[in-house]
Amino acid sequence: MKTLGVVGAQWGDEGKGKVVDVLAAQADVVARYSGGNNAGHTLVMDGKKIITHLVPSGCAYPGTACVLGAGMVIDVDVLQDEVAGIKEYGLLGGDELKVSLDAHLIMPYHRALDGLREDSRKGAAKIGTTRRGIGPCYEAKAARRGVKVRDLFYAETLRSRLEGNAAAVDAELLHLGAREGVDVDAIVKAAGAWARWLEPSVCDVGELLDDAITGGKRVLFEGAQGALLDVDHGTYPYVTSTTTTAGGISAGLGIGPTKIRSVWGITKAYTTRVGAGPFPTRAEEDAEKQIRIAGGEFGATTGRPRDCGWLDLPALRFAARVNGLTGLCVTKLDVLAMLPRVQVCRAYRDGVSPGRDGFSRAEPTYETLAGWGDPSLQAQLRVARSLAEIPATVREYLDLIEDDVGVPVTLLGVGPDRTETISLADPF
Numbered sequence: 001m002k003t004l005g006v007v008g009a010q011w012g013d014e015g016k017g018k019v020v021d022v023l024a025a026q027a028d029v030v031a032r033y034s035g036g037n038n039a040g041h042t043l044v045m046d047g048k049k050i051i052t053h054l055v056p057s058g059c060a061y062p063g064t065a066c067v068l069g070a071g072m073v074i075d076v077d078v079l080q081d082e083v084a085g086i087k088e089y090g091l092l093g094g095d096e097l098k099v100s101l102d103a104h105l106i107m108p109y110h111r112a113l114d115g116l117r118e119d120s121r122k123g124a125a126k127i128g129t130t131r132r133g134i135g136p137c138y139e140a141k142a143a144r145r146g147v148k149v150r151d152l153f154y155a156e157t158l159r160s161r162l163e164g165n166a167a168a169v170d171a172e173l174l175h176l177g178a179r180e181g182v183d184v185d186a187i188v189k190a191a192g193a194w195a196r197w198l199e200p201s202v203c204d205v206g207e208l209l210d211d212a213i214t215g216g217k218r219v220l221f222e223g224a225q226g227a228l229l230d231v232d233h234g235t236y237p238y239v240t241s242t243t244t245t246a247g248g249i250s251a252g253l254g255i256g257p258t259k260i261r262s263v264w265g266i267t268k269a270y271t272t273r274v275g276a277g278p279f280p281t282r283a284e285e286d287a288e289k290q291i292r293i294a295g296g297e298f299g300a301t302t303g304r305p306r307d308c309g310w311l312d313l314p315a316l317r318f319a320a321r322v323n324g325l326t327g328l329c330v331t332k333l334d335v336l337a338m339l340p341r342v343q344v345c346r347a348y349r350d351g352v353s354p355g356r357d358g359f360s361r362a363e364p365t366y367e368t369l370a371g372w373g374d375p376s377l378q379a380q381l382r383v384a385r386s387l388a389e390i391p392a393t394v395r396e397y398l399d400l401i402e403d404d405v406g407v408p409v410t411l412l413g414v415g416p417d418r419t420e421t422i423s424l425a426d427p428f
Ligand code: IMP
Pocket: 011, 012, 013, 038, 039, 040, 127, 128, 129, 130, 131, 132, 134, 135, 224, 225, 229, 238, 239, 240, 241, 274, 275, 276
């Protein structure tokens, strides 16, 4: 079986887009299993940058199927724009795009609710969501009043579902200060165009993947966000609304867990977070600014400056456990190499443990690493294409991570371009 899951092992933004783009060169299918356009995956090819929010990062390879699974929530307007943008690069010209009939749709009122709720929250109650309607859409799904892709093809079902939802949604919208409630007619009209546009792409994704796996095809499962944003295992309530961890692959795609051969976790060489919630290893102001500028740490979806800090090994050990990681991809080593001083956290004070105690009381203890802060390190890293070419200081850091987390390092990111990658293991 040639399958691999690739998941974020921190709070998202670990560089999954680039890693999946690199690994997708060897894949026949790339499938996303959760989240929506709260994600932003950046691909850099020959200096050109494509940011995808919904389309899997396999889209750079003509002929590679790009699958959007049932566990995703889809804003069709956003998907249409994104696909049009990708097509300008001469990609997605065939029948690569596959959309699950069971994925849920983000409705205009989900977006409105997300923004208005976020505005109405005060202080610690603010989550800092991406305002894309993700939470309200998953909430409707769990409450059994959501709208699925398949509903678009049955106008009467769609209308009655929308009319059934309108009273409660209107009450909340108007209470939160919206000027208007749900416009059922406008949505039904838009839905006709969405259905026509989606029609060639919709399918039974579970069957498609099962056939591909059984037929010996190489299938990559692409995670979104990161382990610590997982609705069950993350820093609740400061999380997204989905299972971001590897457990979500099976549920979100409609395949059995026995079809997932291995799972690689992506971690930056340091840590970042956007939105509210605990972040134990957030750096002091000056160091944070240095990391943010060196790493260009601004959200790909919202443009918000990310909070930045040091690698948090207790959190990474936790992510390795909940995901059952079999490999670690360490990205942005070149950014760490630009910093005058590098710290790492191997333990929290007083034996605080993420799984037992959560993260809000975690106080990191730090080690300052020797050998970093050398201005030539970054240049050496950017041109390195094998482990042997990696400077000893950086190799020691990788050994430390591997020993501490107990998972082998399988891929390194030494610069933003897809060529600035060192592969240390066969993904399939
Ligand atoms: P939501 O997913 O828009 O509901 O946002 C919930 C939390 O998850 C917020 O803290 C967001 O900043 C965070 N979040 C959602 N998607 C991403 C992502 O792709 N990268 C990083 N953080 C994210």
